[in-house]
Amino acid sequence: MSLPQDTPVRALRRRVLALADTKRLLGIRYSDWLLGAPSIEDGIACSGMAQDEWGHARLLYALFKEWDEDPVAVEQDREPGRYANAPALDDPLDDWPDVVAVMYAVDGALSVALEAMGEGRFEVATSRIPKMLGEERYHRDLASAWLRRLSGGAEEGASRLRRAVERVLPTTLAWLAPEDGAHEALVAAGFDAPSVDLEARWVERIGEGLDRLELGMPPRPGEWDPERGRGPGEPDSEAVERARGDRNRMLFVE
Amino acid sequence: MKDRVFDVFARKERGEPLSHIGYVDAVDAELAKVYAWRTYDEQNWFEMCIVPRTEILPVNRDDGPFASGGGGPGQAE
Numbered sequence: 001m002s003l004p005q006d007t008p009v010r011a012l013r014r015r016v017l018a019l020a021d022t023k024r025l026l027g028i029r030y031s032d033w034l035l036g037a038p039s040i041e042d043g044i045a046c047s048g049m050a051q052d053e054w055g056h057a058r059l060l061y062a063l064f065k066e067w068d069e070d071p072v073a074v075e076q077d078r079e080p081g082r083y084a085n086a087p088a089l090d091d092p093l094d095d096w097p098d099v100v101a102v103m104y105a106v107d108g109a110l111s112v113a114l115e116a117m118g119e120g121r122f123e124v125a126t127s128r129i130p131k132m133l134g135e136e137r138y139h140r141d142l143a144s145a146w147l148r149r150l151s152g153g154a155e156e157g158a159s160r161l162r163r164a165v166e167r168v169l170p171t172t173l174a175w176l177a178p179e180d181g182a183h184e185a186l187v188a189a190g191f192d193a194p195s196v197d198l199e200a201r202w203v204e205r206i207g208e209g210l211d212r213l214e215l216g217m218p219p220r221p222g223e224w225d226p227e228r229g230r231g232p233g234e235p236d237s238e239a240v241e242r243a244r245g246d247r248n249r250m251l252f253v254e
Numbered sequence: 255m256k257d258r259v260f261d262v263f264a265r266k267e268r269g270e271p272l273s274h275i276g277y278v279d280a281v282d283a284e285l286a287k288v289y290a291w292r293t294y295d296e297q298n299w300f301e302m303c304i305v306p307r308t309e310i311l312p313v314n315r316d317d318g319p320f321a322s323g324g325g326g327p328g329q330a331e
């Protein structure tokens with residue numbers, strides 16, 4: 001274990017799990033759109049982004065070894081109620097505006113969270129984060145291009161996107177920038193940025209889209225699960241079975 | 255908005271000539287850039303560029319693959 005002695009391990013574990021679970025669920029949601037995206041090129045982009053997210057999730061789960069916890073158990077042995085993903089990913093994405101909203105707001109929040117962790121004292125993570133952020137650049141470009149296209153196009157597409165973004169904003173804000181003691185402990189120990197900074201960076205990142213959609217940042221939802229660092233709810237069981245690889249493991253012979 | 259054809263050119267190393275490696279259909283250059291990078295990611299390209307097919311001007315013949323000025327996909331293949 002190479003963590004500094006004053007590491008708030010419980011809070012750091014919560015944050016890393018929140019990032020890893022969000023990336024794994026995001027990868028699943030993107031993968032649902034390999035076929036059925038507006039064009040073959042968008043499907044290929046979803047495929048690439050799904051692979052990026054799963055690769056990053058694997059790297060993040062591996063960080064659990066830093067506090068002597070088995071990453072395999074974390075990846076494969078948890079019930080849906082113990083997932084710490086951004087709540088916007090709890091359910092499948094119904095249409096393309098939903099995908100764009102998640103790509104813009106949730107994928108963007110992930111980048112902000114990773115940037116902040118990358119500036120902190122968690123050395124093993126800081127060495128891995130720049131490559132992840134480099135790969136995420138194209139997620140941002142695709143999200144921005146689609147946000148401009150939908151918001152500047154037919155009213156039906158623009159209003160669907162507006163509703164989709166409006167839906168994901170409150171829970172994603174609470175997930176990205178927790179206002180509780182665990183996060184304050186991380187900040188005090190130099191592992192993360194203050195909640196207010198995370199919110200400001202996210203608003204700066206997605207501000208152009210909010211302006212285009214004539215949306216402001218809504219208030220945070222009232223309910224909060226301090227154990228997981230997210231609001232109430234859990235991902236659907238089918239997604240969790242895919243995240244854990246349940247069906248693949250049935251094929252293994254001991 | 256109608257899709258346009260963007261031809262994709264890339265080089266593996268600095269100093270190598272740009273090669274035509276394919277095309278993508280996209281409504282604008284911004285999306286075309288992302289599509290191109292994602293679609294032709296089998297190499298660790300040193301440089302990749304896209305060109306709207308309508309901007310490629312034939313010089314010596316009018317029945318070559320680029321001569322139709324952005325017609326059907328894949329004409330340059």
